[in-house]
Amino acid sequence: MTALKARGVRRTFEADLAPVRALRGVDLGVAKGEFVALMGPSGCGKSTLLNIFAGLDQADEGDVIVDDLRVDGQDENWLAKFRRHHVGIVFQFFNLLEGVSTLDNIVLPAILGGLRRKAAETRARDLLDLLGLGDRTDQVPAVLSGGQRQRLAIARALVNEPAVLLADEPTGALDSEGGVEILELFRRLHGDGQTILMVTHSADVAAGASRIVQMRDGRIVDGDGTAPSATADAQSRPG
Numbered sequence: 001m002t003a004l005k006a007r008g009v010r011r012t013f014e015a016d017l018a019p020v021r022a023l024r025g026v027d028l029g030v031a032k033g034e035f036v037a038l039m040g041p042s043g044c045g046k047s048t049l050l051n052i053f054a055g056l057d058q059a060d061e062g063d064v065i066v067d068d069l070r071v072d073g074q075d076e077n078w079l080a081k082f083r084r085h086h087v088g089i090v091f092q093f094f095n096l097l098e099g100v101s102t103l104d105n106i107v108l109p110a111i112l113g114g115l116r117r118k119a120a121e122t123r124a125r126d127l128l129d130l131l132g133l134g135d136r137t138d139q140v141p142a143v144l145s146g147g148q149r150q151r152l153a154i155a156r157a158l159v160n161e162p163a164v165l166l167a168d169e170p171t172g173a174l175d176s177e178g179g180v181e182i183l184e185l186f187r188r189l190h191g192d193g194q195t196i197l198m199v200t201h202s203a204d205v206a207a208g209a210s211r212i213v214q215m216r217d218g219r220i221v222d223g224d225g226t227a228p229s230a231t232a233d234a235q236s237r238p239g
């Protein structure tokens with residue numbers, strides 16, 4: 001079964017001097033349960049590809065399938081629902097809600113995802129316990145260490161049980177100890193069946209994944225760029 005599939009994906013950004021062809025025909029498949037590390041030089045298109053899988057940006061051309069759903073060609077309303085239910089997104093710089101407690105950083109997206117407050121709080125506490133933040137529920141994110149902040153961001157990404165966890169340099173802002181901690185967490189989640197696509201510049205971090213895929217100049221250049229077709233049974237509705 002395919003969790004992620006890109007076929008012939010192209011994305012060009014308009015820029016002052018000349019258009020930037022960020023993705024030039026990407027073919028990539030990630031099977032359910034895989035933990036894939038995406039590597040490649042700065043500017044080769046890793047974040048662009050991740051954002052397209054996340055429904056944060058859209059391909060100009062090509063097929064994008066996530067969790068058996070057709071993501072390309074959808075409107076913003078559809079994409080907002082898709083992001084809430086089918087993918088969990090983790091960034092280098094956490095993107096936490098700084099004004100509310102650690103607990104509410106998870107409860108609020110859970111409520112948006114359809115849980116009632118009580119159920120959302122229960123789920124948030126369970127996740128915080130699992131990620132070693134159970135004693136931090138009432139604190140604001142600002143008092144947490146970098147590694148703790150990233151674990152909170154991961155808890156938030158997982159709260160609506162996404163089919164795929166998408167992480168863009170999740171260890172990039174952490175010291176090596178914090179990085180190891182996040183990698184171990186990802187390996188544990190992968191062991192429990194979570195599908196993960198993680199962008200990283202670190203060969204050490206990538207070595208923890210089950211497969212490494214290399215990108216260069218807007219294309220996949222190494223690793224198994226294909227997976228069984230998920231196009232046939234792709235549906236057009238999220239949830």
Ligand SMILES: Nc1ncnc2c1ncn2[C@@H]1O[C@H](COP(=O)(O)OP(=O)(O)OP(=O)(O)O)[C@@H](O)[C@H]1O
Nearest residue numbers: 013014015020022041042043044045046047048049
């Ligand atoms: N919104 C945008 N507008 C214009 N150009 C963009 C935009 N987003 C990305 N680009 C360009 O597209 C190319 C690919 O960028 P992308 O961020 O995907 O690279 P990356 O592989 O993630 O790099 P890094 O490792 O530095 O994060 C770059 O040349 C970048 O400048």
Ligand SMILES: [Mg+2]
Nearest residue numbers: 046047048168
């Ligand atoms: Mg990037």
